[in-house]
Amino acid sequence: MKRRILMMLLTAAAVLIFGSSGVLAQAPNTFAYQGRLTSSSGTPITSATSVVFSIYAAASGGSALWTETISITPDAQGIFTKELGLSTPIPVSIFNGSKRYLGIKAGTDAEMTPRQVLTSGPYSISNANVPGIAQAKSAGSAVTVANSGITNITSRQITTPGPGYVVAYGYGYASIGSSSGTTMGNVIVGVDTLSTSYGPDYAVFGTGSMTVSANLYWWGNIANTRVFYFNSAVTKTFYMNAGRGYADGIAYIYLPKIQLVFYPTSYGSVTATVSAEESSQFNNATNISIGDDNSGVLQTIEGAKNVDLRELELRAAAAQAEAEKAQRDLDEARARQSNGE
Numbered sequence: 252m253k254r255r256i257l258m259m260l261l262t263a264a265a266v267l268i269f270g271s272s273g274v275l276a277q278a279p280n281t282f283a284y285q286g287r288l289t290s291s292s293g294t295p296i297t298s299a300t301s302v303v304f305s306i307y308a309a310a311s312g313g314s315a316l317w318t319e320t321i322s323i324t325p326d327a328q329g330i331f332t333k334e335l336g337l338s339t340p341i342p343v344s345i346f347n348g349s350k351r352y353l354g355i356k357a358g359t360d361a362e363m364t365p366r367q368v369l370t371s372g373p374y375s376i377s378n379a380n381v382p383g384i385a386q387a388k389s390a391g392s393a394v395t396v397a398n399s400g401i402t403n404i405t406s407r408q409i410t411t412p413g414p415g416y417v418v419a420y421g422y423g424y425a426s427i428g429s430s431s432g433t434t435m436g437n438v439i440v441g442v443d444t445l446s447t448s449y450g451p452d453y454a455v456f457g458t459g460s461m462t463v464s465a466n467l468y469w470w471g472n473i474a475n476t477r478v479f480y481f482n483s484a485v486t487k488t489f490y491m492n493a494g495r496g497y498a499d500g501i502a503y504i505y506l507p508k509i510q511l512v513f514y515p516t517s518y519g520s521v522t523a524t525v526s527a528e529e530s531s532q533f534n535n536a537t538n539i540s541i542g543d544d545n546s547g548v549l550q551t552i553e554g555a556k557n558v559d560l561r562e563l564e565l566r567a568a569a570a571q572a573e574a575e576k577a578q579r580d581l582d583e584a585r586a587r588q589s590n591g592e
Contacts, residue, residue, distance in 0.1 A: 431466050
């Protein structure tokens with residue numbers, strides 16, 4: 252009896268976790284497969300059936316890169332779900348960025364044609380979607396912050412293996428000082444992808460042009476964290492920059508460091524502050540409140556908005572899902588044509 256399987260869902264079930272020092276942990280190299288098993292006439296098959304799943308590098312011909320035989324027992328509609336790779340782990344090296352195809356052989360039938368193109372799910376088995384880190388970099392000496400313009404304190408580059416988030420941590424020790432009878436200002440520190448900006452979300456250390464009656468120096472920690480989303484793999488340099496809000500006195504940054512961490516996905520809202528210009532690509536950008544003025548009117552920060560970066564990730568996922576659905580529809584149409592329907 253000639254059988255056929257229509258693919259209904261293909262998702263990743265496990266990933267490998269890599270870090271800066273090598274492999275940190277390893278989950279089983281598997282992915283979930285859901286399909287519907289029917290006869291050539293479309294009648295659901297509900298009895299236990301032995302199915303051979305194979306992964307190939309070509310749409311037809313060639314030797315299998317991986318093979319596993321699984322017994323399935325579909326429900327009344329012929330639908331089944333199985334985790335592939337449990338008895339025969341799928342080698343990570345298979346998913347190296349090249350297109351891969353899934354071959355299926357049910358019972359004594361020949362392998363079904365055409366083979367199904369594997370979409371994004373199994374590719375998360377490779378290190379294309381895993382957390383990573385660019386370790387902190389420390390400048391060897393204190394950096395003097397110029398009284399005007401932007402001073403680049405330190406920088407760090409990261410190459411991401413795919414789309415996802417980069418969390419940038421910039422931190423160090425700030426020192427500001429002034430001599431007796433003069434005024435003392437502050438220092439501003441922020442992390443950005445530009446060497447000429449400390450970005451819309453920054454940290455401030457110091458005061459607003461305070462007159463001192465004796466020589467005075469303040470010393471303390473200063474840190475800034477920002478989250479960025481990229482919809483594809485990138486090689487990006489991040490800068491820890493500083494400026495002077497009030498340029499009185501002198502300001503230094505000691506032992507500055509910047510650390511970059513990559514995350515392939517989010518697990519909730521990812522609130523970030525972006526420029527008003529950047530906020531135009533978000534549907535739900537909100538003003539940043541800084542409290543009421545003396546008359547009770549709510550004050551907001553000009554030129555910046557709060558957004559949920561997850562909106563970009565969900566938008567990209569929706570577009571990918573549409574593309575994968577179109578591919579599945581095409582594969583099913585080809586299968587029906589091959590079976591003479």
